[in-house]
Amino acid sequence: MSISGIKRKTTAAESTQKFFQTIYLIISHLKRKADKQKIFELIGNKNKLHNVLIAAAAIHAYHNLGIRIQDSSNLAQISVESTYKIEKMEKDTLFKEIKSFGKDSFDYEIKLNNKKLNIRKNIITYLLNYDKLADFQKEQEKQKIKQEMEDFLVLLIQNYPEYHFYDFLGDLLGFTNQIKGEIIEEGSELKSISIEIEKELALKEKEDKYIELSLISRLEETLKKKFEFKSFKDLQMQTMSIRMILRKALEFNFDTFPISKRGLNLFLHANQTKQELVSKIEDGLQQEINYEDFEKEIIGFIFNDLAQINSKNVNDFVYYFQSLMNYSFSDTIFVLNKYGVFNLNHLNKISLEVVENVIETMKNFNIDKSDINKLRDPQRNPIILAKLFYNELKKPHYQGLTAMENVNELKYMNLKELFSDDKNQKIIARICNGIGISPKELKTYNLKHQIINNRIIKKYNLQNYSQLLKILEYKEILLNLAKEVYFNIFSEINRHLGRILEAYIKISDDKSLFLKGLERIFGTTSTEGWVSVKIEELMIERMLRRQTELSNIFNAQNNPFLVNGFILARLTDKSLKEGINELKTEVSPIFEDFASLTLKEEYVSPVSYIIAYDLIQRLKTYEQLRKLRIEEIYEEKKQKEEEKKKEIREKQEISTLNWIERKITSSLMRITSPGINPNQLYWNEKDNKTAAENIKLHSELKGDPIELLTQYYYFALQKIKERWDPIRIPAYEEIKEIVIKIAAPILQTRLNREPTSEDFKLMIEGERLGIASNISKKIGKFLDKALYEKFKTHRKK
Amino acid sequence: MITTREYIENIYTIIFGYSSPDRNIKVGEVIGPGKLTQEKIKNLVSELLIFQAQYNAMLKDYAGSEIYFIEFELFNIDEKDAKTKLYPNSMIFIPGSFKDCETLLLALKPEKKVLEIHNSRESLDKISKLFFEVEEFTRRPDLNKFHKEAVLAKFATHFTFKLQGDLLEGKWNKKLVGIKSSTPTEDESMNVYSTIKGDNIFLYGESPPEIRVENPIFVKMPLNFKETVINEHTKYFISSPSAYFITLNTLKLGANLLKIANTGTIDEIQEKIVTYLIEHIAQKIQPIKELKNDQWLIDKINAILMNCSLSFSKYFDFIFKFIKTGETGNLEEIIEKLLKYASHKIEITEENYKEYNYLVEFTLKQLLKEYNYIHAAELESTLNYLNELFKKTLKIFIIALPKYLFGYRLKFYLKKYIQSLRILMKNKPKLSNILGNKFIDKLDDFISNLIEKRLIIERINKYDETQPIEEIKEIINSSIMEFFENLDFNISDLISFSEIMMDEDPSRIRIHLDKLKVFSEEIKYLLNFILRYSTINRFLRGISIDEIQDPVTFGNYFHRFLQKRVGGIDLKWSEHCLNWIKLYVKQYLNIIEKKDWQIYEIVNEFIDFLEKIEKQDQDPKNFSAVLNRYIETIINQEEKSILLNFSKHYQASLEIKQNFPKYIENIIIEDLKKIRFELEPQIPIKLIFPDDSQESLFEFLERIELKYFSKLIARPMTITLKHILDENEKDRVKEELYHVLDFQYWHNNLKIRLKNNWNEIYKEWMIY
Structure with a gap:
């Protein structure tokens, strides 16, 4: 029985979508100085971009997920110095492991992105020229686009790993975001806690926790169902399915773009920028870079681009940003709000030149942000406070003013006038005393007030002090938005890395369940043999799901030891190499009572009940030995x-x-x-x-x-x-x-x-x-x- | 202490078997109340797989189907016992397959009719699929047959536990609450097309007892379908005689399966103790050659057992101290140390310690199979178990001994009585003597069966040697009437009588007599042969329905079809059966009225005709006509004349058939009045090891006391068969075709409803 619960609000779901997804978690390590330090410790300051990303994933796996390749009970009595060395060694091994799974994926993802951007460019160009084209030309252009899509699909089927095919189609058909949204929404339902281990083992994994893995399997499922094909390889022969896919892809893409030419031009511009960015990233993947300089350069490039668009029109800016990020309007507004832009008009037609001039003027007159904040706040603005106090003094019941003080019979409070006449010294002193400020300070504020009004707001046609403040933050806002764009582009070449990291997480989560299961097994009596087998069966079922998933994402349909060695390594805190080696060289528990035989690669497939059974038995022995070791350590301690x-x-x-x-x-x-x-x-x-x-x-x-x-x-x-x-x-x-x-x-x-x-x-x-x-x-x-x-x-x- | 839940779990007996595609390897596991050695388990599983193969071969022939699921009701013939002890109530038999990998499950469980059969079957098929994977995995050159078998056995054990869990947790149980999922074998999807009624005969002498169905009456039920559907149905239905044949075989299968399960309930450690005790008793009483009465034997054996109890207790106290020695090692080593310890500690004067050592060794090896490292203290519970089992077995001995002697004496006195009858008959004329002995044989079987019933049901708490004398008279007296009421002679019996009565030497017509004797059996077989699936349904599936316009064309085509098939079988009366078809055709040759015949009408009438004519031919009175027709065909005049003479004698035997039983009944009653049964002391050893083919004490204990299910009879409740459709047919039907035989029992009667889901799966365009 499923437990129904309260769903997250859309905005909350959106934020989850952005910030808790594995790919963003990897990228987030590039945003923090301390984490960057760890990355450079691992790979040095100069390296290829994909190594930087893989290192970020390794750091995440080690520090945030607690993935280890050494049994902690072995490390019980090791010195701090050695612990540090082991940590370095473990991270190094993790880095190499992840690299072995994900190195080529960056090139593939760059190629997919290039192709996507090129198709988009062609579609936008087609739409821009639509009115100028004769009917037969329209058809010709359309066919060209279709052909380009088809050629690439065939190439994908023949030369790319399966998951890239689904990635590409997911984007091309607009399924990716839709499915991700569904997963997050479903995942936001209340989760039951404290359930029996039998039920827990049988439950399906929480999809939102492994969003990239869930996405790829749902995409596969959806595409197969929708376009009626049984397997990826079948598509080589099934032209019908390909045709259906192409028709749907064209329909979707023609509907996605704006109708107005202005909008289309902005989208084209954004697409071009993206192409340039992807090209820069491609360079970074191919040659060694100093990451810090690389980041600075690209963010600078995006910053200038954004500033240029915004100097013309803020609406264009929003459109452009939206297209660049592939965001919806609400997503875009969410990001702008995040960086303090609540009123879009504040950014309208602001150029970097204006910003520089305003800053220069303020600098010349020694005006800073706090002055503006004080002057825009009626409760704190000294000029307003002085006026109010003066008005109070004037009231008859107050009897605050002597005849001498009232000599000027000031009808209204004009500070400039007041300060210009020496006779007013006393009243000024009285007012300043009343509001707790020195006359000199009051005079300075009055002056700054006039300069801001006359030399900044009026001169640059600003709306108010708030806009002025935004102008002061303008560069920072643009810089943050540029970073958003930069990291967003990364996220598009980082999907497979995300999936690999999720594979580590998923098996670690499985392990904790398996250990609970083993506790139950170890606790059964000899008359309850069936209980142990039942738990083992549930564990095997889970293991089979994992084997299927891994053989897909490792593209290892013919490599049973890679898939199962990885599982074994994660279950028994080993390196991948050790895991594979154990499977290859150590006697399999299946034979252990009667023969010294190991598993043979040619007689098993990656998704295999027998290997799953073998792995469970190995985990059992491992856990028993581990327990024994802990007991020994405990006994020693005792x-x-x-x-x-x-x-x-x-x-x-x-x-x-x-x-x-x-x-x-x-x-x-x-x-x-x-x-x-x-x-x-x-x-x-x-x-x-x-x-x-x-x-x-x-x-x-x-x-x-x-x-x-x-x-x-x-x-x-x-x-x-x-x-x-x-x-x-x-x-x-x-x-x-x-x-x-x-x-x-x-x-x-x-x-x-x-x-x-x-x-x-x-x-x-x-x-x-x-x-x-x-x-x-x-x-x-x-x-x-x-x-x-x-x-x-x-x-x- | 054992909890109720554990006790109920204990009743579950699960036997799982797997047979590899080349049938070279058979592995499995037994989980049940008993404790069996691997060797025994292997044998049981192997037997089970053989039964399955034989049963499936029969089904293929008679129903064009294979077994899908069978549920037996386990009927306890001892009502009192059933009320006080927990017994399984049903036995299920489910095969599974994937490609050539075949599995099967035999399970005895406490509740009946709760399983959703398709779920259970799917699970077995899934396990077969996993075995296929294991087979592929073990197909490596460095793995010899022994290793391969070990791997398969490991998985068989694993899957047996899985199946046990599924059963215990009710995973396959029907959904009682919530949305009910519809399955193709539910009542609403099935149509009954035939019923069979019959009488149940209990055979108590078998272990466990068996049941036999006799005097079947077949009734056809009208099907309310479109005519085209019913016509097509004739190609796939199971004829009533075939269904009856399947029922008989299923009863046999049930008995065999239960026998296997019953063997599975033996605790082999207990069996070893019983063997030891019997040998020990035999050793003690062997030298006594004087005649002794039963009570003496009971007292003597009780005294021997008491001594055994004391000596074992003393032995046990010694070896139990071993658990505190702190010794460690693997199982072999620890046993060696224990036995060494025992031989050092126990005085050599203790006569039985070597046998006790053997029992201890056997028990430890049996119960502590998987230990690589063991501490002496860990032997405690196993040794305690042996101690308790020894005490329990002694108790069983003491309680069972009077019952054994009671049964022994009943059979002993029956034998005496039968012998006296035979002596009496010797003085009668030859014919009466021979005929009388035939009656006496049947009477012996009849009363023996009643004695067995009595032994299973009755409790003998206090044994008095005069008791069996009274009892045997009572049993014979009360059963004679019933025996003669049901007594009947068949054609073969009458031919034998007639042969005896002949004046001439019968050897001259031996060849004809042999042929006449098999008439009854052969026509019964031929009726089944004609109406089995591989004959009539195959004929109907092979011929275009348009070609059959009426019974005449049907008869002609079928006669031609059958002629070829029957020709291939070595039967003496096949021509006679082909004549049945001619007779059937003849009935319709002269009908002037034109009728638009449907194929199902023709087939139904044909089957009715065959059943009727076979019944007629089986009547000894009608055999005279068959005999005369047969004589007419004889060319050799000498043989012919002898046969004519024989025919007269046959005619006379019909009269004897009427009168002779009364005559013999009087003799039997008279003799019973005269016969004096007296106490007959015996040499003691002969009482526990009788030399007159009677059951020994050990055999009795094994049959009645050591096997837990000895009082249960397996009666089929539901037989579900899956029709074997060819690829072409599979494409044409919506789902699988299932035949179900539903059983109902009351008193000694039985009703079987024969149904299938034909109407559900049929599609109009299937006609071809």
Whole structure:
């Protein structure tokens, strides 16, 4: 049962479409300085453009997605320095892996883009010349375009990987954006959480999370259904389907463009710019570049282009931008809003020259943005505040003005006039005082106000201060829009890279599900064999879907080890090379009980139930070993902790017995010193407290508390006897009985019954202290007795 | 402790089998209450696949179809037992295939009629497809047959668990709530075109018991379709005699399948314990040569078992200490250490410890197959299991022994009685003696069956040796009337009697007598032969309907068609059956009234005619005419005259048939009054290993106590068959053609409804 939920609002969906798609996530690493640093660390400052993009993907995979090619449990005891080296090595390996999958795709995508742009150019030109052409010429031109499309489609089928064919058709027929929109909208439905692993394994993957992969499979499905072909290769023979595609593509493209000639010209211009951009990117792909310089150059080129269009008309600008970005009007407005343009008129007919002049004027008169902001805000504008205050002063009930002050009988407030007459010094001072500003400052503001009005707004025919502010931000806005265009062009050659990255994400997500499944398998009893198999089957089904997907996007219909080696590598945190190698050289779990045989490439296909089964068994073993290793590490740690604890305990033990030993030895030794006052050596309240605390601490050491208390008591008495042998002390067992006798009533108070031996083991802190205090007193009595006897005996001598 | 859920899961028995395209490799798995060795599993699966192949071959011939799905009801003949114990209620048999890879599933489950058959079948087909992939995968030169088999076996085990999961989770169950999906075999898509009624006869002597259907009555149901549709239907329908034949074979198949499943319920460890105990008992009582009564044997065996219990308990206490030794190693090593430990610890005086060692070794190897590394402590639960099983088996022995002796004595006294009857007959005239012995044979079978029923149903808690004496008299007395009521002699019996009565030497006409004796069997076979799919339907599919205008043209064409086919079979009465067709044609030769015949009318009338005439010919009274016609054809005068004489004797035997049963009944009753059954002490060993072909104690225990499903009878509920359409036909029909045989049972009666989805799949333009 599907759970219905609230759908995202369109704008939110749009923003998701733009900013959370994998290709944009890759590109976003080129926007941040710190990330760029990581990219250059990986590939150096000078490299080909596709390496920069692949490195961005590798950085994303490593840092943002947590893809690893080393089992973390192996790294448990490695130094920081080595960790850094391993990180570098892992990123390097990831870079190479991704490159192996995606290197050629950039060239293909550039070619697709060139072709798309050329077809667009021809269609726009055809539409522009439509009125001038005779009917037969119209037909001829139309046929030319159709032929161009058909020739390229045939070329695609023969020489390109399958997915590029679908990419191209998706764009040509306008399905790409439509399907993406559908995926995002469907994906915005509420997701259920906390579902059983069986159900979770059976569920279809969240399509919006892997939008490029979902897009390509939906595109394939839609195209096959709509144009009635079974497989990509079948199209070589099926002219019917190709004809249907061409007819639909022409219809769609003729309908997409504006009707007006002005609009068409702008679209043509944008198309030309795009062609130039693609050509520059193509250069970047072919020769080594300094990325920073490359980016600067292209963004500069776009910036100038945008500025030139905008200097003529803001509506043209919007149209042009829309065409350049292949955006809808609302998308375009969304981007402009993002960069602070809420009123299009503010940008109307603004040229870079005007912007430069305004900035120059402001610089000359020391006017900055904050001055404009202050002057445009009635609450903060000092001139307005001064006028208001003056008007208040003038009111009769106020009686604020003296006759002297009112001498000029100012009818209205004119600051220029006010400042021009020295007589007004007092009133100026009064006003400035009232609004909290110095007269000099007020005068400066007044001057700046006049300059802005007269030398900027009126001169350049600006509407208001807001427009002036936009002019100040104009270059920044244009720069941001240029960057948008730049990165948008990247996104069009980055699709396959996005798909590869999504393959990494998808299998990592699968892995987390598989691990949950394995937990369930490991937890089943021998009578529930079917439960384990059921989970395995669900995992295999998922794995089969992944195999199909990967064999398509890796163009590996004849390479089972590449597809399955990749899956194995991701499931067991290995490099692709290691994954493939394991499949090729290690005994397959299918044979392991009876023969030492490996899988053979020629007997399996990439999409294979058997390999899926094999992979699950390998993952099972891997996970069991990993768990064992973790247990070992945990055991080692535990052992170390135990050893540490033991050390502490021994130290504590020594320390708890230290004091009493010292006390007894020193007291019994000193008692025979000449002139000693025995009273000072007798057991006092302080000794009692110290001993009690030590006894309590001793009782908290590992073991039975009663035994520990007895041990302490016995130790003390033994020490007394060592120094004064005549004293008679009880045996260990007797002492134990005494301790129990002390302890029993104390515990009984709490328990309301006779305590058992188990209760003694669980005595609480207060009880320990009570018992310790009693024992302490008893030790004290023994010591006092020994001291007294020794003292007496010594005196007799 | 076992929970109810686990117990119910335990009842499920699943046997899955796979046979490779070249049929060289057969692998499978059995999941059920028992624990079987791999070798036994392999044999069971192999047997199952053979049954499937044989059954399919029969279906192809008789119905032009193959098995799609069969569901059997598991009827428990012990009602009391059924109320107190959990038993499976149904048994399903589903084959699957992809290209030449064939799979099959036999499952016993607690509920019946809940499966959506097409789902289950699809799952099996899907698994066959996966096996095809495995086959391709294993087609590599470095993989020998043994390895290939091991790979296939691994996947077979995997898929068996998958199927078990599907069944337990009710994945194939019909949807009871929500939108019901329509399937081609649902009632609304099917039309009943024929019914068969018959009597059920229970055969209790088989294990598990079997059922036989006799006295079939065929009824045709009118089809409310357009005439063209019905005409086309005649090409694809299954005739009632063929359906009856399929039913008989399905009953046999059900019994065989259940037998396999029942073997699957044996716990081989328990079987080993039983074997050991029997051998031990035999060893102890072998030296005693004095005659002893049953009670003595019971006491003696109980005493032996008590000693076994004590010695095993002592042995067990010793070996159980092993689990605390902390020993480790792989399974082989740990067993070796354990046995070494046992031999050191146990005093050599303990006589049975070697056998106990063997039981322990067998149990550990059986239950701990997959352990590469094992700690002694891990043996605890397995050893406990063996201990409990040993105690349980001792209990089974003690309870089953009186029942065994009770059955033994009943059969023993029956044998005595039958012997006394035979002696009595020896003094009668030759004819009476021979005829009488025939009656006695039948009576022996009849009462033996009743004794078996009694043994399955009755509980014998307290055994008294006089009890079987009373019981046997009671059984014979109460069954004689029923026996004679149902007793009948067929043509073959009467020919045998007539042969005996002849004055001349019958060897001179031996060749003719042999031919006459097979008459009844052969015409029955020929009727089936004519009405099976590969004959009549094939004829109809091969001929243009326009060519058949009336019964005469039909008869002529069919006679010609059949003549060629029958000629190829070595049958003595084929000409007689070809004459049936001539007789059929003859009926319509003189009809003046012109009728516009539909092909289905012709075929229906033809079938009715054949069924009727065969029935007539099977009547011993009508055989005289057949015999006379036969004699007329004999050229050799001497033989002819002997045969004429024989014919007279046959005529006389018809009278005997009427009177003789009464005569023999009186003899039997009289003798029963006279016969004195007495207690007969035996040499003890002969009581547990009888030398008079009776079942031994071990066989009895294995049949009744060790096999869990011994009281169940597999009765088909639904047989679904898929018609084998050729490529041409497949293109012409909308979907597959299914035949369904639906069964209903009440008392000892049975009704079968024969239906198919012809009307659903038929298209007008199909006519060709």
